[in-house]
Amino acid sequence: MTDIDLTNVVQKPAIWWPAFWGAQPLYKANLTVSTSDGGLSDYAEATFGFRTVTSKVNSNNDTLFTVNGQPLQVLGGGYAPDMFLRFDKAKWEMEVKYTLDLGFNTIRLEGKNEHPELYEVADRLGLLLMVGWECCDKWEAWSYNQDLAVPTPVWNDADYVIANASMAHEALMLQTHPSVYVYLIGSDYWPDTKATPMYISALKAADWQVPVLASASKRSYPKELGPSGLKMEGPYDWVPPNYWYDIEPSRSRLGAAFGFGSEQSAGGGTPALSSLKKFLSQSDLDDLWKNPDKELFHMSTDTSQFHQRSIQNAGIWKRWGAPSSLEDYLTKVQITDYEANRAMFEGFSAMWNAKRPATGVIYWMLTGAFPSLHWNLWDYYMHPAGGYFGTKVGSRMEHVAYDYVKKDVYLINHSLNLEGSRTVSLQVLDTSGKVTYNNTVSTSTKPNTSKSIVSLSSALNNIKDVVFLRLVLADDKGNVLSRNVYWIAKSVDTLSWNDSDWFYTPVSKYADYTALNKLATANVSATVGKNTADQTTSITLENLSTGPAFFVSLNLVDSKGEDVLPLTWSDNYITLFPKEKVTVSFQNLSNTKPAAVQISGKNVAESTVNLS
Structure with a gap:
């Protein structure tokens, strides 16, 4: 086999950008091979775009990506293919539209890297893709991986041959797509000393031009690549909203809003009742609120920590009181999902310019492979519920967010071109409807930044039970850019950081929201x-x-x-x-x-x- 290099210069190429930063101009390259008598021997074409992606590990051992020279705070979710691996381009295109509607710039594909049509849609709509090998199976059956749920033999010579061919195939399929901005050659664990150079060689042979990272975690790394700069320290189950802002000392604060969280969430995503009725029987529905610790088929397998809803349900019962009906339970669940997801994405967005910046976060998970009771930003039937809209608020292009720990208000700007004077209206309301605080702050915003603009410590110092905080961001013409309402209890939940497990941090004392069960009926x-x-x-x-x-x-x-x-x-x-x-x-x-x-x-x- 002989390689032939063909060169063609594109004068003043149009640059491909992620959707929220610009346009997605695409080019097409055609190659025709003819026989000596002018007949067609072979033909190939590829669509591509011009963009530059870099990554670096900063002084905090956290990875920061740039796109076309602009620092990128990664906001995204982990994709799950259909449970039978059926691929539907039209459904995928709708999922990309949902993802962009959320304010995300990224989807992470882990192992199931899907069909070429997936990348074509992402290229066209401007969604970035983080791709890589899968965890928890043969791809990571290394002698130093003790976490495999099912015992798996370590690699033999034939496995390395298959992996090398797989890497070559993936590299050639993905290399032209501007949506692809990184490849993770490991997920939970880094590849061994034989697989690593093999992977790197296969990528290099395909003229790979974007970063290659050793894994999605900080466990270790091969010397050829250095540290990944990504953390994978949970949580995967419910934590209260102050979790994300409790960032000091960072050594013990696990998934809180600093660094790059490659997969984490507060575990929510309960579908709305109309969806639940499509896959649960009446007795299953009754179990949701009558048997809060019961193991459930539509959670995870019976060997998993996530086979029941005990952690989130404990929060609901302790913070809100025992549900009085299925409808009451689902309302409290949706409130909990909304609150938890909003805080996660607001926390990372607010800490973008912190002393230890929050450089990115991938929500676990974007979608479910089958009808599921958790880990969905929208459900199997594509019905968005509380967790979706909490996420959407928390990821807005321009936004104001409340820090549950310091009681500061942050001004957030994810754009590259929006700047100028802004006003933030702040109002606190008690449960009866009485305004206890009213203020307007004049400020200014710059692209791709976040900053604290005002403290509400004094305004929220003497809460009787629960208050509502409304934050409204407007531009210099009075156009509302973001409106955001919080329900704030007298005290925040107390986290037991020293008792953290890999999938959550327990709460030793819960915030009290029971006063909201007694709100007067509103018309x-x-x-x-x-x-x-x-x-x-x-x-x-x-x-x-x-x-x-x-x-x-x-x-x-x-x-x-x-x-x-x-x-x-x-x-x-x-x-x-x-x-x-x-x-x-x-x-x-x-x-x-x-x-x-x-x-x-x-x-x-x-x-x-x-x-x-």
Whole structure:
């Protein structure tokens, strides 16, 4: 076999950017091989884009990526293929749209690197892909890996041959795709001294141009690559929102908001009731709230720490009180998922410019391989629920976020081009609807930065039971860029860091939110509008009451009352202050005609608003 190098110069190439930073210009290269008499011998083509990706390990042993010279804070989730490995390009494209709707820039593919169509969609829509080999199976059957759940023989000579051919194939398939920005040649563990140079040679032979990292963890590394700069120290189950901001001392703070968390989450992702009814029997549904420690098939295997919902349920029972019904339980679960996910992504976003920067985080997991009760940002039926919208708030392009530990408010800017004067309106409301604090802060923002702009220590110093904090960010023309409401108890949850396990940090004393079970019923009206310019439908919610309307959710249904999916909402699970109006919109991405929007809330009676 002979290599032939062909050179072609592209003058002033257009640069490919991730979706939130710019356009995604793509080029096509065609190669034709002809016979001596002019006939066609072979033909090949590839689509590619121009971009530059680098990575470095900083002084804290944390990896920082750059794209086209710009520091990139990675925000993303871990992809799970279908349980039978069925690939559907149309479904994948919808999943990419959901991912971008969340404010993410990355999906991590671990092992199941899928079909070429997956990368074509990511290239076209501007989503970055972190790819690499898989954990917990033959790919990591090294003598020093003692964590394999199923005993697996270490590699023999034939395994190295297969792995070498697999690496060569993956490298050649992926090399032209601008969406691919790193390859992890290990996941939980780094490859051994024979596999590492083999992998590197195969990548080099394919003219690999983006970073190669030894693994997704800091356990160790091969000398050829050096440290990975990624941490994989949990959590994978529920932790309270102050977990992410409790960053000192970092040596004992595990997955908190510093460094690069390659896979971690607060374990949430309970589907909405309409989805649960599609895969659970009535007795299964009853178990969710009547038997909070029961082992459940739709969690994980019976050998897993995640076979039951005990950790999250303990938080719900202790913080909110025992549920009175399935509906009450699911409302409290969605509140918990929303709160936990929002805090995780706000924490990492807020600490982007901290002394020890939060350089990236991958949520475990983006999707589920089958109908599951946890680890979903949207469920198997593509229904987004509380965890999705908490994540979406926490990952907004421009945003203001509350630090549960220091009680500071952070101004966050993930863009490359948005800057100038900003105002932040801050208001604290008690459970009766009385305003106890009102302030407006004038500030300014710069691209790709975060900073603390004001402390609320004094404003939140004398909480009787629970208050609501509303933060509204506006530009110099008064346009609202971000609106965010927190429910804050008298004290935060107390974490027992010294008792942490690999999958969570226990709570020794829980925050008390039971006062929110006694909120006066709120009356919320809804008005429907249409926007033909972007093919969205708007819903204006108005709280007609003198007290707050807490955690108001909206669900789009057809004429039979069935969910209309997939779709995107501009916002959902909204808390309205007294007499406040908030307009949200949805875009129907399905072929089903919507008929109505179902509305409910923690202290808002269920109602239905017809769209016609």
